[in-house]
Amino acid sequence: MRNPVHPPHLDDFDRKILAILQRDNMTPQRTIGDAVNLSAPAVQRRIKRMREEGVIRADVSVVEPDAVGQSITIFVEVEVISETAEQIEQAKREFTAAAEIQQCYYVTGEADFILVIIVPSMADYEALTRRLFFGNNNVKRFRTFVAMDRVKVGLGVPVG
Amino acid sequence: MRNPVHPPHLDDFDRKILAILQRDNMTPQRTIGDAVNLSAPAVQRRIKRMREEGVIRADVSVVEPDAVGQSITIFVEVEVISETAEQIEQAKREFTAAAEIQQCYYVTGEADFILVIIVPSMADYEALTRRLFFGNNNVKRFRTFVAMDRVKVGLGVPVG
DNA sequence: TGCTCCAATGAAACAAAATTGCAAATGAAC
DNA sequence: GTTCATTTGCAATTTTGTTTCATTGGAGCA
Known part of the structure; x- marks a missing residue:
C-alpha cells in the first residue's frame, strides 16, 4: 500500500506559493504568479497538483x-x-x-x-x-x- | 450614515455560511447560495460583512x-x-x-x-x-x- | 389603514478570475 | 543530435465574483 503522503517534490516555486496561500488563499493566481515569476496557469497547475498530493490539506476560513x-x-x-x-x-x-x-x-x-x-x-x-x-x-x-x-x-x- | 461598527449579529444564514466556509472556503458563492437558500450576491454581501466585522479572521490553505x-x-x-x-x-x-x-x-x-x-x-x-x-x-x-x-x-x- | 422609510433581496449586467487547449521551450536519457 | 516527457506561456473559453438596480417586506407612525 502506498503511503498517503507522497514523496514531496516541492521546488522553490511550490514553497513560495505555499507561503502565500498559508497567509491568504484568496490571493489571485495572477498576483501569485507575479510574486513568484510564473504565469497564472502555471501557478494554478501547481496548486492543483499540491491539493491532489495532499500537500495542501484544506482551504478554510478561520473564524473568530x-x-x-x-x-x-x-x-x-x-x-x-x-x-x-x-x-x-x-x-x-x-x-x-x-x-x-x-x-x-x-x-x-x-x-x-x-x-x-x-x-x-x-x-x-x-x-x-x-x-x-x-x-x-x-x-x-x-x-x-x-x-x-x-x-x-x-x-x-x-x-x- | 450607518454606524461603521456593528455588534456582530449573526443569523441562521450567517451561521450556515460560516459552517461551509470553515470546511471549504473555495466553495463558489452560487453553491453556498443553493445550500442556504439565498442568491449569490446575498451570500457575497454577508461574507464581505463578516470579514469586515472580524467574524472571519482569515482565509488560508492548511498545509500538511x-x-x-x-x-x-x-x-x-x-x-x-x-x-x-x-x-x-x-x-x-x-x-x-x-x-x-x-x-x-x-x-x-x-x-x-x-x-x-x-x-x-x-x-x-x-x-x-x-x-x-x-x-x-x-x-x-x-x-x-x-x-x-x-x-x-x-x-x-x-x-x- | 395607509403611509414612508429602510434594510435586504434577486435578476441581470458586468468585471475579474480560473481553467483549458495548444504550440513552444526545456531538459534528461539515450 | 534525437527523442520523449514535462512544464511553460499565451490566448480562448468558462466559471466565478461583483456591481447595479428595481423590488420586496417589514417597522414605525400619523
Whole structure:
C-alpha cells in the first residue's frame, strides 16, 4: 500500500506559493504568479497538483470564536492506561469523531494525547469529559487548561 | 450614515455560511447560495460583512507539514514566575513575535501559557528554547510534548 | 389603514478570475 | 543530435465574483 503522503517534490516555486496561500488563499493566481515569476496557469497547475498530493490539506476560513457567541477554548492532556497499538488507534478514532475536538495530537512526554477543544460553554465541556474521559476506562487521567486569551492562532507551516 | 461598527449579529444564514466556509472556503458563492437558500450576491454581501466585522479572521490553505519536508510539531506548557499584567503582556509579545510559534494561548490551570510550535528539526527547537525560555528569567519551568501523530487538525468553531 | 422609510433581496449586467487547449521551450536519457 | 516527457506561456473559453438596480417586506407612525 502506498503511503498517503507522497514523496514531496516541492521546488522553490511550490514553497513560495505555499507561503502565500498559508497567509491568504484568496490571493489571485495572477498576483501569485507575479510574486513568484510564473504565469497564472502555471501557478494554478501547481496548486492543483499540491491539493491532489495532499500537500495542501484544506482551504478554510478561520473564524473568530468570540464573534460567534459563547465559546471556550480548552486544552486537555490525556494519559491512557494501556498503550497498545489497538488501544491507541481506538482512542484516535474516538477523539477524531468528537466534533468539539478541533485538534488532536498523539505525543511523547508526560501525556499521551493533547486535545484542543472549542465548546460553547463549560457545561458542554463537562458533558464531553463525562462522555470521552470518565466514560472511557482506558483514560488514566486528564488535565484541563482553559484559555483566557487566544494570543496567537495559526496553522502555518514554515516552508522556507 | 450607518454606524461603521456593528455588534456582530449573526443569523441562521450567517451561521450556515460560516459552517461551509470553515470546511471549504473555495466553495463558489452560487453553491453556498443553493445550500442556504439565498442568491449569490446575498451570500457575497454577508461574507464581505463578516470579514469586515472580524467574524472571519482569515482565509488560508492548511498545509500538511510532513509533505513540506522535515517538520516537528511540539507543545509546550510554560509557567512564569511573575504574573503581573506587564510581565504577561511582555510574554505575549515575545511568543507572538516568534515565527515558529503557531499558536499561543494564555491559560488557567497548572501552566500559564500553552504554545504550539512547528520547527524543521529538534535542533531548531533547542535553539528556540534557549532563546525564549532559558533566556527569559521570568520563565519558571516549561514542559515539552512532541507530537508523533497529528491525528486531527482544525480551527473550526462550532456555529450550530 | 395607509403611509414612508429602510434594510435586504434577486435578476441581470458586468468585471475579474480560473481553467483549458495548444504550440513552444526545456531538459534528461539515450 | 534525437527523442520523449514535462512544464511553460499565451490566448480562448468558462466559471466565478461583483456591481447595479428595481423590488420586496417589514417597522414605525400619523
